[in-house]
Amino acid sequence: MKLSIHHTTRYLYARPVILQPHRLTLRPRSSHDMAVLASSIDCSPVAQMDWTQDVFGNLVATAAFTEATDQLVIASQLRVDQSAAAWPVFRTDSAVHSFPFTYSPDDAAALGALCIPDYPDPQGELENWARAFVRGEQTDTLSLLKGLNAGVLGAISYRVREEEGTQAPRETLALGSGSCRDIAALFIDAVRRLGFGARAVSGYLFDPQALAGDPGSTHAWAEIYLPGAGWIAFDPTHRRVGGDNLIPVAVARSNRQIMPVIGGYLGAPDDFSGMDVSVEILVEE
Template sequence: MLSLQIHHRTTYRYRYPVVLGPHRLMLRPRESYDLRLLSIDLSATPEASITWAEDVFGNAVAMANFHTPVASLCIESRLKIELHAVPFPIFAIAAQAISYPFLYTDQDWIDLGALATMQSSDPSGRVATWARGFIHSKPTDTLSLLKDLCSGVSAWVTYRSRDDEGTQTPVQTLELGSGACRDFAVLFVEAARCLGFGARIVSGYLFDPDGCLVGSSGTGSTHAWAEVYVPGAGWITFDPTNRGVGGHNLIPVAVAREISQVAPVVGSYQGSPDAFIGMSVDVRVTT
């Protein structure tokens, strides 16, 4: 069991005072049998009215509404959690899903819905062709196939930190051969969907006490990874950026169909077109 503290600060700066629109904040970790949230302190400067709700995926969403023009905005969250995930998990995969290909039950298929359907455009089938290259025989071991796919992403794609907004399409990532953790996660999820799996994007934090993991800054950072639904085992965590399986060093905050749905902070402002100077994000994950 790990006791962790997470401090996440996002700062926006403007040349002139602007009127802030509502900001959507996804900063509260998803509690589970692997993660216990001990405390959360969410604040904004200037002060905001904050309300909480759950989205369609069960993520905790805070809406911050501001009342006065501002020249800067700082959003901070301070968390204390217990992480109980083990480094080398054993997955109790159902007998009918041990070998690939397998069929989800009709009920699972209905519930997975869009999570089992590719969401990005790929008219030439580039991603599907690439994904099928990891199938060495039929039948083949399901978990081994997913592990090979996870490792294959980082073998094909070189990690490159990107400060620009947005995410590359899986086709762009394959063609460029480089990307950030969010691009790795999207490529893995879409490739898994091409193979018939239900898969979803996860955003949250990476704990890296030794400072040796890809995509990490210091002992921790924001991060994106994936989960695949396998009958019996449930949602299995895959971190294609670090070829990881299981969530012993990952703190999930939000899950969704697409990466744009799990951004930590999303908002708008009204003001001069050249008012925006820039933003900075500082994250610390410590024991």
């Protein structure tokens, strides 16, 4: 399935400001189930782009600006061929069929901090919540993960949250609601407390059932590493497993490391007057 993705971010300022360098994580890499056919990023005012790869291998552009402006527009265009199976079969190594299991020394060393929770849990609330999904001393690993992935929405309601940043998992549990990035962060921290290697993913969600004119959306989800199957996508916001209809752009230990646009300006706090983001995802005939 070939998709065309148009993602535009616009910042408005009350008066011309000096833009500091902006970090743009908007260009994905090709993988076994997604080929990047074309990509471009355009900025207004025009920026000098320097490309690099971060510690996770994500493609990152640093945009440097030379002129003052009262408006910044960053427009990303992608064409991808997404071929992830709608009903995937995950062939994991026999050693990890049952939970609990232990990663091999090489895998454990490579996963490192991806197995370590990112948020404090002094009273053990989050760990107790996660372990409530474990049925017995030995349980099927994939069934456990699928149950937890589906069970998040039993405790949490999805809501659009415009504020920047990610809620701490304990806060999400206490509030009983959160955005997709909050729900993903809760899921990631929960599975890490069970010993799994997990990472955050940012990208786009394509909904083929959406009404005509639905623009599409940015999205956040998780991936868990299981030897034999590799990195498996878990989307607790939609109770889905596998990469079908997901377009990953970047992966990292936490959401804050893969925000699509990070940058600032030199000026007074009230110089900033607003921003808007639009995403359009179209199926190519």
